[in-house]
Amino acid sequence: MKLPILIASVLLSASFNTLADVPLTQADLLGVWKIEKEAADASGGKSRPSNATWDFRADGTMEGTAEDNDKNARINQMRAVLNYNVENGKLNKQIASGRPKMESCTAIEKEGSRMVLKCQFVYFFMNKK
Numbered sequence: 001m002k003l004p005i006l007i008a009s010v011l012l013s014a015s016f017n018t019l020a021d022v023p024l025t026q027a028d029l030l031g032v033w034k035i036e037k038e039a040a041d042a043s044g045g046k047s048r049p050s051n052a053t054w055d056f057r058a059d060g061t062m063e064g065t066a067e068d069n070d071k072n073a074r075i076n077q078m079r080a081v082l083n084y085n086v087e088n089g090k091l092n093k094q095i096a097s098g099r100p101k102m103e104s105c106t107a108i109e110k111e112g113s114r115m116v117l118k119c120q121f122v123y124f125f126m127n128k129k
Contacts, residue, residue: 022107023089029056
């Protein structure tokens with residue numbers, strides 16, 4: 001009876017360890033990141049492609065640009081400059097330009113120039129340019 005419980009607890013703890021957060025520093029973020037896709041879950045299932053880039057600067061600002069190839073779109077490019085900081089290994093960024101509300105994002109995967117960032121309602125799958 002104890003052996004199945006032990007095996008189950010080991011497997012459960014191993015699965016939690018694979019989802020552990022990756023602590024970030026400002027140096028990890030600096031530069032331009034291309035958002036490849038956005039998804040509602042960490043697996044990237046049912047994702048939508050993205051034409052956005054985030055440029056993290058040393059002065060605590062990030063410039064986000066997005067292009068839309070839809071011929072019916074009102075504008076074909078959007079640009080916003082937001083404030084950000086890194087605290088306790090997490091990215092805190094402004095939700096919208098000119099608003100004081102911040103959103104906390106956690107890196108759930110970072111390997112070389114690839115990163116998966118989990119924000120409040122969306123996962124960003126990113127590559128550093």
